[in-house]
Amino acid sequence: MPEHLIEADAQAIEITALRKSELSGWLDPQPDRLRGWIKATGFCAEPGSVCLVPGEDGGLDRVLFGLAEDADLWAYAALPAKLPAGAYRLSPEPPPPLAERAALGWALATYAYERYKSKAAKPPPRLVWPESCDRARVEAAHDAIALVRDLVNTPASDMGPAELTHAAERLAARFGAQCRVVVGDGLLAENYPAIHAVGRAAASHRRPRLADLTWGDEANPRLTLVGKGVCFDTGGLDLKPSSNMKLMKKDMGGAAHVLGLASMIMAARLPVRLRVLIPAVENSVSGDAMRPLDVLATRKGLTVEIGNTDAEGRLILADALFEASRDKPKLLIDFATLTGAARSALGPDLPALFTDNEQLARTLLDAGDAESDPLWRLPLHKPYRRMLDSKVADLVNASDSPHAGAITAALFLQEFVDPDIAWAHLDVLAWNGSSRPGRPEGGEAQGLRAVFAAIAKLFPAK
Template sequence: MLEIFVDSRDATATPVWLLRSSRLKDWCDSHAGAAAAWVETSGFKAETGKVLLLPDGSGGAAGVLLGTGDGADPFVTGALPTVLPLRTYRFADLDGIGAENAVLGFALGTYQFDRYTRKKRENPCLILPDGVDGEEVSRLARAIFLVRDLINTPANDMNPADLAIAALKVADVHGANSRVIVGDELLVENYPMVHAVGRAAEVAPRLVDFTWGRADAPKVTLVGKGVCFDTGGLDLKPSSAMLLMKKDMGGAANVLALADLIMGAKLDVRLRVLIPAVENNVAGNAFRPGDVLQSRKGMTVEIGNTDAEGRLVLADALTEADSEAPDLVIDMATLTGAARTALGPDLPPFYTHDDALAVEIAQAASTTFDPLWRMPLWQPYDSWLSSKIADVNHISDGPFAGSITAALFLGRFIEKSKAWVHFDIYGWMPKPRPGRPVGGEAQAIRALYCLLKSRFG
């Protein structure tokens, strides 16, 4: 359990009231006197994330008010750890915010990416409300912290070898069986597109592959895009578009965190994780626009643009995932700008042919406040991927529906799996919110963990 959590009652713990703006007057009426006068003097309006310390007679804090605005943010308690004095707190009133969400929000507010700074912040402690499983919330928080740490780490310290090490660390903690295929061995073992995308980088491309769980359990396979930095290749990105490309391994980061949750909860599945880890760089041996690549599936792929490399490495990994005919294949990738144009940074689209699975995902997303939106695998657009010289082009030649055509391309590499779902995530928080600082962010994993727990818990 996280050290910030206290699993006991403490009469000296400082109370924290969560208040919607519409309830502020009622609170002041019931706390008439110095506390209510201080609220008025301070101009506190209970806006979302605003914190007010209530003074005691000796200059300390007798209590804390946290504004929740209209109550729409379930993790608003993430605003507390960065501003509260170091002591132990308890929730006196959650004002409609679920207790588990309030605790998770508080935990998320303690996150610091301090690898490159000497500034270390100590965090206050929180007494767990009755009925909240501190171990489960701690698992969720640690998984989200793992995603943030991996994405926030710059590419000079998070190259394909570093990402593989991070993946193996997750595997080893839970006793998973793992292997890594590196460099030209990718050609020997028939992962030609993973090799082609990563061969121009100084650090060789690789495929991380680990399995966990009893052999005859339902098979769940996770595939994560691990492009540790994307220059765009020979179709070079402008510098402004490269600034966030350390986050292009966000799919792999989220897959690793989801795998950690699955194994940590000991769900009854046969878990397999596949992460193609590459850097899309520029050199004399870089793959080119117009090249035709062989794929693991045997399908030939014409390269329309080297800056659409993620779907190439995913295709080889998905082919291997599909070969075992698993019950469920989940792939996650920071794949297209088109998804951001359509739905923005906060709402990742997902694609699946399985209507029942889509309903389960939507319900889990709503339950966990982990927003997701189903997008269509619109079959008429599949013809946009046609090639005159190969079996398929990996991108369309037009400006429309880029996220859909990317999903359709990936879908060509799935045949045997009972169900498949693709998530086109952003993996980044562009503006701060309580408990969610600017930087790498977990997306979809809480919803997926909820779904998998309901199926295999």
């Protein structure tokens, strides 16, 4: 729950949000003292600008805030860092859509990951809940995003396969869901050979696992989420250079996303039979590590030649996606921090969306635009499938070609999805390289609100 959104406070200072086009009309009836102060400070209601207005006693009387004409979620996220401590309220009250954006933007701007800090940071300012705000929606979105950020920000020393699947178990307990975890050699016994092969190098201290969470009425349409849970990725024997390995605690970001998304779905009580599959491993180096040109078995029965041990995420997803297809969900979505190629193509802020279902693509893209949580569609270009051909196995996990890395990774995953199932794959970074209002440096939820909005449209609450 957002702790910096509070109930009514009689001492709360008013924040008046103004667009540039509204400033002159708002100033006309104001007293000369206030108009003179605004002129002296040079406040012109530029988006994101703030004017602190003193009262006659020298204290802070009100705040003026410049708002963009098409203010999105992140507009109000700029406020907390520019205000002194205290309680504030929006006046006049914004209409419901803007009220929710304001509350969520404020809440996300006050997020801080302080688990390892010996001294807590100075408390940020607090905002009185806008009256027209749907609190449940804001709380669910905030809690989901905070969960993703917390999981991704946690160092791998405290976020291994066991801790990640424990997070799934805690979420299940919170919402009355069921969660089963297959551990270590149990993966071989239950025919998840690719998950086991990737994680076995760390099995002496961190056994690979598969978390399988289910929730909701079995009579409801089936919705399945799959998240890549590589808790740390050394690259395996194809070892990453130190500069690329440094952030690999975030390689379980796909798993964090599906846990956050699941929390929103269950909080909204959407009429679905939800299933969440999280293969959780550490890709380590040991005498038991998979090698380049090894051939691995998969749950589907297809064999995979290892072109690169650093293309391990798609291997664990292969087993999970094939299992996800087994009970024919109406919709299957996976999240993964899968390729650097997607970042090269789209940069850090745009998750790559892959799907061959046109209606699903349109629904997801429209939701991204509406929620200020954009996605960008890349093609599942079938002719590139030849790049995954192997001379000794059914396919190779990584092409030798330097081109189309994100596309060939998505095509690899598609091999393990039933073609009759509506499926979307999101290749996300799950990280902010620098801080912006509402988006501090560190772990980030990307595409989460967009996908939830699309799911809520496809499976509306009764």
